[in-house]
Amino acid sequence: MRSAILSALTVSATAVSAVTYDYIVVGSGPGGGPLAADLSRAGYSTLLIEAGGDEGLNPTYDDIANFNEAANDEATRWDFWVKHSDDPVRDLKFKHNTWDTGAGTFYVGLDPPPGAKLLGIQYPRAGVLGGCAMHNGAVTTLPQDDDWNVIVNTTGDVSWEAGKMRRYLKEIERNDYLAAGNPAHGYDGWLSITAAPDVSWAKNDNLTGTKILKEVARLTGQDVSKVADLVSKDILEDVPNRDQVTSFYNMAQHSDSKGKRSSPNNYVRATLAEKKYPLTLKLHTLVTKVLFSNSTDGMAKAPPRAIGVEVMEGASLYRADPRSVPGGKGPVSQIFASKEVIVSGGAFNTPQILKLSGIGPRAELEKFGIPVIKDLPGVGERLADNYENSLLALANQTVDLPGLITMQFRTPSAVGKNRNFFTWCGNFIFQGFWPGFPGFAGPTQFTCAMLHIGPKSQSGSVRLRSADPRDVPDINFRFFEHGGAADLHEFVEAANLLRESWLAAGAPAAPFEELHPCPGRLAKGRAECSDAAQAEYFKTQVYSHHASSTAAIGGDNDPLAVLDSKFRVRGVNGLRVVDASAFPVVPGAFPVLPTMMISRKAAEDIIADAKKAAA
Incomplete structure (x- = not known):
């Protein structure tokens, strides 16, 4: 249907009357x-x-599996070249800075050819019906x-209370992964939401991925005996103190059961x-x-x-x-x-x-x-975004993990009781954005992507370059301008925890050869570089794609x-x-x-x- x-609908750009x-x-x-x-x-x-x-x-x-190709497609891609700080020297340390070579190609890296023009850090948006x-x-x-x-606290408008906002999820949602009748969800809306149907891999203790999963559970205080159930836990659940719970979850997506994007x-x-x-x-x-x-x-x-x-x-x-x-x-x-x-x-x-x-x-x-x-x-003003980065390593043999390890958790030094990181680990690579991303490190690549929730700095800006509406504005996120030391420390804590879980992989997948943030062979649960070195890496190499405010x-x-x-x-x-x-x-x-x-x-x-x- x-x-x-x-297919029956034809939409065209006719002259505006x-x-x-x-x-x-x-x-x-x-x-x-x-x-x-x-x-x-x-x-x-x-x-x-x-x-x-x-x-x-x-x-x-339309096919959700092609999302990397979609984000690289010139048919819809809008390239915003942004800055991460007011310090050009610091920004030039970003490994995926992009340069215009003048020959119809890009150079991405730290050593551009002579005459190349610096474009900056790519932040792709989508100029297309449905947006990003x-x-x-x-x-x-x-x-x-x-x-x-x-919003309630600053405006007094109680219609924004968290308990009342779920109604809008239920109105737009067409849930495709839970049995009908769950009071936390909607089943008749326009937005299909689904999750991976098969997580049976988590029951196989012989898989390398399951060994890592169980070690993550142990390190974060989850019940190791219940990991097979936890990996399919509803990430959109409605339970008391939800934001304080460290747990594995499903990876819900706005797509239907056939893998078609819903937008x-x-x-x-x-x-x-x-x-x-x-x-x-x-x-x-x-x-x-x-x-x-x-x-x-x-x-x-x-x-x-x-x-x-x-x-x-x-x-x-x-x-x-x-x-x-x-x-x-x-x-x-x-x-x-x-x-x-x-x-x-x-x-x-x-x-x-x-x-x-x-x-x-x-x-x-x-x-x-x-x-x-x-x-x-x-x-x-007040341009804000989540900080993102990852641990990337080459395993000695491809990690046997048919799905993803998805978790929301709290690091020890986080301010308040809420969890402050979202991670997903698996046999993929993701290091931010540049023309042609995400790259490829080899068939044994293994990543734990990390997304920092609730950044303390909201100091970025979007400012005009001219009065020409066709010109792209000047965008500067000013990452870590406020509360930077605390945010970086939390990042290091998250990295150290996830890295330690990799030791449980055992032979033949282990030992892992870490590519970043701490290059070197992983052994004894310790990083090959100091916490200070990791913090410096994250400061210069974080990226983002969730701009707001x-x-x-x-x-x-x-x-x-x-x-x-x-x-x-x-x-x-x-x-x-x-x-x-x-x-x-x-x-x-x-x-x-x-x-x-x-x-x-x-x-x-x-x-x-x-x-x-x-x-």
């Missing part, structure tokens, strides 16, 4: 795509604008309760295919700014109101697109919204669009000659708050932001599911306001 619906819609949604990713579908299903005429095309039927994107949910690994997790409750692309296309909802999709259309009307209310001047958007039509106009042509441009026109404009461009593009529209720090806007609609200093929700007393708790941009009317930039902190380990959850919450808020206004 799914294939029939999608001057028609007026109830709502305009800018960006079709995890925030904007579901929101546009929900608004139209509620009966409101909605225009969804996407700068990229549609690859929903392309196996590179179309090229990611589809890992599906929930934020910690504290990540929801911080906003499917939901938007299905909504269009039913042909009974007032949803219009415009592809290959770059939004250049939001339009405002300075209306008056009696004698007092009312706040500026968003009334539409200006767009430029054409493929590959944005210069993050590797297919972009220098000087390329398309026809410019305007489209209008009678109710609201919702910006859902993601943590990089949303603040850029807001600033180009006159919403942002006054000094920055005036620097580029952009008329100031509203001075909001927080736009583009550049247009964050905050309280009235927060000078850097961009949104109120209903996603409304402060100081103007008719404008909201619904994407990962709205989170005041990084939402847990992987932001894609929480972003789709707040998309449903935003639809509820917007529809409630529309009904109230019409009453």
Whole structure:
């Protein structure tokens, strides 16, 4: 049924007319795509604008196993070249810095050829219907309760309480790995979520992977006799004190039981295919700014109101697109919204669009000659992300592990009681992003990827390079600027714990030859380098791909708050932001599911306001 619906639907980028819609949604990713579908299903005429095309039927994107190929594909890839700090010397130590050789190729590494131009650290995003949910690994997790409750604590809006937010998971979820009727899950939503069905390997004590699994259990205080059950534990479970539990889990993904990606692309296309909802999709259309009307209310001047958007039509106009042509441009026109404009461009593009529209720090806007609609200093600030890195080794023989060892755990020095790391170990390699990633270390490669939950530093920024909407902004994460020593110490603790578990592999897989962070043969459970050396490695080699918080929700007393708790941009009317930039902190380990959850919450808020206004 799914294939029939999608194949019968033809979506094209027709010329934008001057028609007026109830709502305009800018960006079709995890925030904007579901929101546009929900608004139209509620009966409101909605225009969804996407700068990229549609690859929903392309196996590179549709088959979840091809996610690495999808993230490398020029058909959708937007290359953001970012900085990790204000120290260029430190950033040049990053082993996967990318350089333009001038010959149509990239050089990746520490010793570029003469004349090569430094591009920076690649941070690929997806310019395509469905956004980054179309090229990611589809890992599906929930934020910690504290990540929801911080909004309650700063705004007073109790609708964000963690216990209430699960409702939005249940509304969008079509659970495909648990028996129907589990009260923690939904079974009729648009988002398929599945998990590996066969974990029988964990019952075979002769497997090298099972030996490592049991040693990890012992080191983290789990019941070694129950590991075969723990590896299939529901990572989206709803239990008391969930965030304090160190445990193995399943690796849930937003895909179906046939290995097909489930994303906003499917939901938007299905909504269009039913042909009974007032949803219009415009592809290959770059939004250049939001339009405002300075209306008056009696004698007092009312706040500026968003009334539409200006767009430029054409493929590959944005210069993050590797297919972009220098000087390329398309026809410019305007489209209008009678109710609201919702910006859902993601943590990089949303603040850029807001600033180009006159919403942002006054000094920055005036620097580029952009008329100031509203001075909001927080736009583009507080950029945050999880820190990621890995232990990589070559085993003496391929590790016999048919699946993944997935675990969330707490290191001894973590602040508070919550777990602070997500790890997945197996016969793969993942070392961050560069053109052509993930690389290959050999048939015996073995990795424990580590993702740090709840980074203490939120000091990054997204700032304009020019007033040209086709230019890519200047992005600097400023990793470890605040609380860096503590974060690095936690990383070292996590690495030391996971490394020790590898000793249990035994011959013939052992001994392991570690490639990083501590090159050398692993023996006696000790790293071949000091904790200080490991910390320095992590400081220079961490990477990330879960950017958030550049247009964050905050309280009235927060000078850097961009949104109120209903996603409304402060100081103007008719404008909201619904994407990962709205989170005041990084939402847990992987932001894609929480972003789709707040998309449903935003639809509820917007529809409630529309009904109230019409009453």
